[in-house]
Amino acid sequence: MSTKTNKKSTARKKAPARQTGPAAQLAARHKKVRAAMRAHQVDALVISNPRDVGYLIGLPGDDSYFIMTSRKAVLLTDSRYEELLAPVTQWAQMALRRGPMAGKLAEVVDGLKCKSVGLQADHLTVSARKAIAKSVGARRCADTTGIMADIRKIKDDSEIRALRKAVSIAQEAVSATLADLRVGQSELDLSARLKYEMEIRGATGPAFGPIVAACANGSKPHYYPSARAKVRAGKPLLIDWGAIYRDYRSDLTRTWSVGTMSRKIREIYQIVLEAQLAAIDAIKPGAKCLAVDAAARSVIAKAGYGETFGHGLGHGIGLDVHEMPSLGPRSGANDTLEAGMVVTVEPGIYLPGVGGVRIEDDVLVxxxxxxxxxSMKKDLESAVLPV
Structure with missing residues (x-):
């Protein structure tokens, strides 16, 4: 009997390299999308929302569609983005359009041999949806909603790092802005300075147009800063702002008083702070969104200001400044917090003719x-700015 070893049969097969870093993060996201596709019983899913496209390819998703099947992925874009998005071709196909998006999409779907195609009905305009149905075939198209919002509400480690940096930039920027605050400075001037301070610290822009509300203007929750409205001694100053870092957005609010704080503003500030701390203390995995909102709302109602707190307590943040979950009185009865969610907590009291107080922080579950x-201070003493 021969004693020679059969090298072919005994050679160890190399295990496939384990994906790490960005590649692993994208693969995990794709796996979740494919699971959702199976649940919705579609052969392909057309991702049309630019933020969602970017989330799934790790690069800007402007004017591009991302088409996924159970095994394949195709990025549909145009020549303006061909070089920028070239890294995607290492793991997905790229299709370049020279005409309308719907026509090229039909070619891609036909090539993938898909019988049913899921569309992002919560993003597409009516006209875009009609154009796709006409090109792809109405019978093949199926509307889907909430798939990407549900996936994106849980942040991975890279997203949390980006959000932390966005928060840090925003905090440093507002501190630098307030260091040069002067009585008589306009709201619009403060807004411009704040945006500048965020960008020189690495932000690609403000997360949204900053709300800078001096004096009684703070009673308007979504106020627009004015060149005519000025900072006044002894009056409140409310600023709601955030920074974008690597596409992720922070969202913070603080209310200060310039020089001295009036008795009424001091009263409602203490109530809002107590309400916010109660809500933050209620945040944990498994907590109902309704219960977290109620923790803050009950404090304000008990103090006699329930009717002045008309908006929800908070919302998720991420690639968009408003994401799932929603913390408010209209949250679903079964909406529950999960580890990895990042939410704002922003109770407020608004008194027309007097001003408003809102305190907002970003909280990771x-x-x-x-x-x-x-980490910005929010105790009563730190809420008074020196003149």
Whole structure:
């Protein structure tokens, strides 16, 4: 009997290299999308929302569609983005359009031999939806809603790092802005300075148009800063702002008083702060969104200001400044916080003719409770700015 070893049969097969870093993060996201596709019983899913496209390819998703099947992925874009998006071709196909998006999409779907095609009905305009149905075939098209919002509400480690940096930039920028605050400075001037301070610290822009509300203007929750409205001594100053870092957005609010704080503003500031701390303390995995909102709302109602707190307590943040979940009185009865969610907590009291107080922080839901990502002081003493 021969004693020679059969090298072919005994050679160890190399295990496939384990994906790490960005590649692993994208693969995990794709896996979630494919699971959702199976649940919706579609052969392909057309991602048309630019933020969602970017989330799935790790690069800007402007004017591009991302088409996924159970095994394949195709990025549909045009020549303006061909070089920028070239890294995607290492793991997906790229299709370049020279005409309308719907026509090229039909070619891609035909090539993938898909019988049913899911569309992002919560993003597409009516006209875009009609154009796709006409090109792809109405019978093949199926509307889907909420798939990407549900996936994106849980942040991975890279997203949390980006959000932490966005918070840090925003905090540093507002501190630098307030260091040069002067009585008589306009709201619009403060807004411009704040945006500048965020960008020189690495932000690609403000997360949204900053709300800078001096004096009684703080009673308007979504106020637009004015060149005519000025900072006044002894009056409140409310600023709601955030920074974009690597596409992720922070969202913070603080209310200060310039020089001295009036008795009424002091009263409602203490109530709002107590309400916010109560809500933050209620944040943990498994907590109902309704219950977290109620923790803050009950404090304000008990103090006699319930009717002045008309908006929800908070919302998720990420690639968009408003994401799932929603914390408010209209949250779903079964809406529950999960580890990896990042939410704002922003109760407020608004008194027309007097001003408003809102205090907002960004909070990560951890496996054992929560972590406040923002660290700016908010005690009553720190809320009074020197003149």
């Amino acid at each position: 951890t496996r054992t409770g929560h972590r406040v990502l923002s």
